[in-house]
Amino acid sequence: MRVEYVKMKFFCESVFINAGFNDESALLASKVLLSADMRGVDSHGIARLAGYLRLIRAGRINPNPNIQCVHETFTTATLDADKAIGLISAPFAMQLAIEKARIYGTGWVAVQNSNHFGIAGYHAMLAAEKNMIGIALTNASPLVAPTFSVERMLGTNPIAIAIPAGKEAPFVLDMATTTAANGKLENLQRSHQKAPGGWIQDADGKESTDPEEVSKGGALLPLGGKREQGSHKGYGLGAMVDILSGVLSGANFGPWVPPFVAFLNPSDNPVGKGIGHFFGAMRVDAFQPLEEFQQRMDLWLKTFRNAKPISENQKVIVPGDPERMFEELYKNEGFPINEVVWKNLIEISKEWNVELPTLL
Amino acid sequence: MRVEYVKMKFFCESVFINAGFNDESALLASKVLLSADMRGVDSHGIARLAGYLRLIRAGRINPNPNIQCVHETFTTATLDADKAIGLISAPFAMQLAIEKARIYGTGWVAVQNSNHFGIAGYHAMLAAEKNMIGIALTNASPLVAPTFSVERMLGTNPIAIAIPAGKEAPFVLDMATTTAANGKLENLQRSHQKAPGGWIQDADGKESTDPEEVSKGGALLPLGGKREQGSHKGYGLGAMVDILSGVLSGANFGPWVPPFVAFLNPSDNPVGKGIGHFFGAMRVDAFQPLEEFQQRMDLWLKTFRNAKPISENQKVIVPGDPERMFEELYKNEGFPINEVVWKNLIEISKEWNVELPTLL
Numbered sequence: 001m002r003v004e005y006v007k008m009k010f011f012c013e014s015v016f017i018n019a020g021f022n023d024e025s026a027l028l029a030s031k032v033l034l035s036a037d038m039r040g041v042d043s044h045g046i047a048r049l050a051g052y053l054r055l056i057r058a059g060r061i062n063p064n065p066n067i068q069c070v071h072e073t074f075t076t077a078t079l080d081a082d083k084a085i086g087l088i089s090a091p092f093a094m095q096l097a098i099e100k101a102r103i104y105g106t107g108w109v110a111v112q113n114s115n116h117f118g119i120a121g122y123h124a125m126l127a128a129e130k131n132m133i134g135i136a137l138t139n140a141s142p143l144v145a146p147t148f149s150v151e152r153m154l155g156t157n158p159i160a161i162a163i164p165a166g167k168e169a170p171f172v173l174d175m176a177t178t179t180a181a182n183g184k185l186e187n188l189q190r191s192h193q194k195a196p197g198g199w200i201q202d203a204d205g206k207e208s209t210d211p212e213e214v215s216k217g218g219a220l221l222p223l224g225g226k227r228e229q230g231s232h233k234g235y236g237l238g239a240m241v242d243i244l245s246g247v248l249s250g251a252n253f254g255p256w257v258p259p260f261v262a263f264l265n266p267s268d269n270p271v272g273k274g275i276g277h278f279f280g281a282m283r284v285d286a287f288q289p290l291e292e293f294q295q296r297m298d299l300w301l302k303t304f305r306n307a308k309p310i311s312e313n314q315k316v317i318v319p320g321d322p323e324r325m326f327e328e329l330y331k332n333e334g335f336p337i338n339e340v341v342w343k344n345l346i347e348i349s350k351e352w353n354v355e356l357p358t359l360l
Numbered sequence: 361m362r363v364e365y366v367k368m369k370f371f372c373e374s375v376f377i378n379a380g381f382n383d384e385s386a387l388l389a390s391k392v393l394l395s396a397d398m399r400g401v402d403s404h405g406i407a408r409l410a411g412y413l414r415l416i417r418a419g420r421i422n423p424n425p426n427i428q429c430v431h432e433t434f435t436t437a438t439l440d441a442d443k444a445i446g447l448i449s450a451p452f453a454m455q456l457a458i459e460k461a462r463i464y465g466t467g468w469v470a471v472q473n474s475n476h477f478g479i480a481g482y483h484a485m486l487a488a489e490k491n492m493i494g495i496a497l498t499n500a501s502p503l504v505a506p507t508f509s510v511e512r513m514l515g516t517n518p519i520a521i522a523i524p525a526g527k528e529a530p531f532v533l534d535m536a537t538t539t540a541a542n543g544k545l546e547n548l549q550r551s552h553q554k555a556p557g558g559w560i561q562d563a564d565g566k567e568s569t570d571p572e573e574v575s576k577g578g579a580l581l582p583l584g585g586k587r588e589q590g591s592h593k594g595y596g597l598g599a600m601v602d603i604l605s606g607v608l609s610g611a612n613f614g615p616w617v618p619p620f621v622a623f624l625n626p627s628d629n630p631v632g633k634g635i636g637h638f639f640g641a642m643r644v645d646a647f648q649p650l651e652e653f654q655q656r657m658d659l660w661l662k663t664f665r666n667a668k669p670i671s672e673n674q675k676v677i678v679p680g681d682p683e684r685m686f687e688e689l690y691k692n693e694g695f696p697i698n699e700v701v702w703k704n705l706i707e708i709s710k711e712w713n714v715e716l717p718t719l720l
Contacts, residue, residue, distance in 0.1 A: 071647055076647055148676050149667040175593040175596055176593075198589045223593055224590075225589050230584075237519075237535075254660060271659060272656070288608060288609075304614065308509060316508050318599075
């Protein structure tokens with residue numbers, strides 16, 4: 001089952017408009033959301049539309065936010081997103097970081113009172129298009145146990161960094177700070193498969209391969225999996241993302257981050273507002289003449305793409321290459337859509353009175 | 361075998377002075393070097409003095425560098441360290457980042473033409489002392505194979521971030537982007553022990569538990585170890601550090617980074633100057649009133665330190681806690697010194713005509 005990007009974008013836009021968004025917000029939110037499907041990260045794309053709509057219905061996402069700056073210096077700002085959908089507040093914040101970088105060399109923006117922002121890589125790439133290094137971080141609902149703990153204290157807290165190049169395709173790292181993203185676990189749950197080691201632990205903190213454990217008091221594990229394989233480093237990175245996105249912005253942090261699912265209520269004693277993000281933009285030519293950097297970066301990319309592989313069947317990959325491959329492919333062929341997600345969309349279509357595009 | 365910090369510092373200072381450093385440089389380099397031993401990271405401390413001295417003898421470290429700014433904006437700078445020892449160029453660069461942050465909110469400094477800088481955490485903490493968030497990155501000699509490759513393309517490329525707090529001890533993450541730091545592997549080699557899984561691969565790219573493989577064409581593995589456990593993320597982080605420290609600064613990068621050991625020559629066709637670092641300082645009060653942040657950060661730290669443990673015998677740890685514990689202990693008791701290292705120091709003592717302190 002596949003669907004054409006442009007048609008699906010119009011569907012999304014119409015739904016967002018019917019949910020109270022203005023035209024520009026509906027367009028932007030749809031583009032950011034579908035960029036996930038187009039880049040092969042289907043867990044963060046159209047599959048989440050129903051979730052966002054439920055949060056709008058529950059009053060936890062404001063379709064017409066008044067995003068305001070609550071703290072500012074030359075190169076920094078803290079924004080109150082007024083419960084905006086992250087799909088809108090994130091590009092807004094990144095735009096501000098880019099403006100500051102244009103003048104001062106770098107720009108850094110923390111966001112409080114926001115909601116999930118789709119794929120982190122999209123926002124980081126906004127800066128790379130302007131020949132800047134872009135950084136995007138966000139905290140998320142607690143699903144991850146720190147090393148030595150049975151408690152879920154952190155989200156899958158992604159780190160994205162996009163670095164422009166000259167003729168070569170850019171470097172785009174977009175990674176959860178856990179061994180495996182939650183979306184991959186959901187795929188295993190749906191297909192009743194076992195998880196590899198180092199992905200999850202059960203409610204007692206014992207390593208498990210049963211993906212259902214996470215819904216029975218277990219937790220996702222930080223990148224590294226076990227202490228002996230460096231899980232304390234994955235935990236440290238997830239913690240860093242939580243502090244920059246949550247503590248520094250005035251949002252909730254750690255176990256207080258509100259859940260994405262509307263049927264779970266946010267904490268009665270929040271320590272901040274909504275979820276938090278953190279963005280950075282650094283002009284490449286604030287460190288080195290642009291052309292020089294482009295040539296050097298092209299050499300870096302070529303060198304790594306041509307590193308000697310273990311097997312001739314699997315070349316060495318530069319972060320961002322697989323996602324770009326999907327994008328090229330899906331541009332022509334449409335992007336694949338899961339049966340469960342499609343059934344969801346049929347319901348959304350009825351509920352919000354918008355006609356679904358035909359499948360390819 | 362233990363030795364008193366102050367006495368060892370004077371020994372180091374004298375050696376550096378006899379090697380051509382001025383008084384201030386000798387003091388600073390000694391403090392940075394020994395901060396590793398004091399924090400329990402003995403692989404990066406006095407054990408490396410012999411290595412640094414050999415690089416001075418080989419003319420690869422300049423004892424009297426003229427560190428110069430070669431590119432600058434309001435919030436950024438690129439420094440040419442003039443072959444300085446990293447123990448000096450790194451605090452110099454961080455100081456500049458801090459000065460820029462004082463005025464503009466944040467400061468970012470890339471360094472080319474440098475050498476190894478000791479523990480990354482030391483430099484990040486310089487900013488935290490000023491109520492700023494400090495970041496320190498460096499590239500290093502290639503020992504690490506990207507996922508799917510047999511080639512050593514990256515160093516253990518550490519990430520350090522120090523985040524100040526109020527009454528609680530600060531958050532200090534200082535981690536190699538590999539499963540295990542090279543120092544830990546050297547310890548296994550010395551004691552003829554096997555390595556855990558996910559640390560190393562052999563020359564054919566097969567996982568190995570034999571620590572000697574790395575000297576026989578094998579490689580260290582990025583954090584995650586295997587693809588299924590997320591090694592592509594560790595590789596992505598190591599690559600990010602290499603690009604920010606090496607490509608952006610004008611230093612060497614990837615396989616061209618010069619080796620730390622003086623008996624291996626740097627590449628005949630370098631792509632830049634020396635090794636590279638990258639530093640950042642962000643004023644906390646550029647995002648949030650300082651007191652508010654301190655209270656929030658204290659709450660974060662208390663919450664994570666008191667997270668429910670898997671076992672009552674092992675509390676949950678916040679990054680930086682173990683190192684601080686060592687520092688407290690060694691301040692009173694002296695720091696431990698390895699027999700092999702001590703023999704090395706006896707030779708240095710003779711060669712540079714400086715009396716060794718007595719052991720405790």
